[in-house]
Amino acid sequence: MTMRSFNRLAWAVVAGVAVTACSSTSLRVGGAPDASVKNCVAAAARELRVPPGSIAVDSGSTPRDGVYTINLKVGPQGRSAVCTTDENSAVLGVVYKRPE
Incomplete structure (x- = not known):
């Protein structure tokens, strides 16, 4: 294997890893399991009466x-909210944060 072909192979592997990382559907945030994050978005939409698509x-x-504590931005103004879940990803509560 020549150095040129080795470099091409190395770049191909790096590009493949980058594409895989970017296309991941994982929502893992701050150590919280994916299920906790998804459950928080669903609970926030229900409790705060907003569409799920308006929650970041x-x-x-x-x-x-x-x-686990998951911070959310709600609505077009990005109002801050917080959601907590237990170790089984069950939502314990969702509340808006007080403005600072």
Whole structure:
């Protein structure tokens, strides 16, 4: 294998990995399982009475074992909301954050 063909192979592998990463449908945020994120979006749409498409996942965290906090942006104004789930991805609550 020549250096030129090795470089082509290496770039092809890198490009393939990049395409795979970009096309992933994973919603994993801040350590929260995908199911927690999806359940939060669905619960926020229901509780806050907005279409699911108007909810964007902003960030997430795991403040303590088994409880996940997912920050959401709601509506065209991007109003902040927070959703919490347990270790089984069951939604514990969804509330709007107070403006700062």
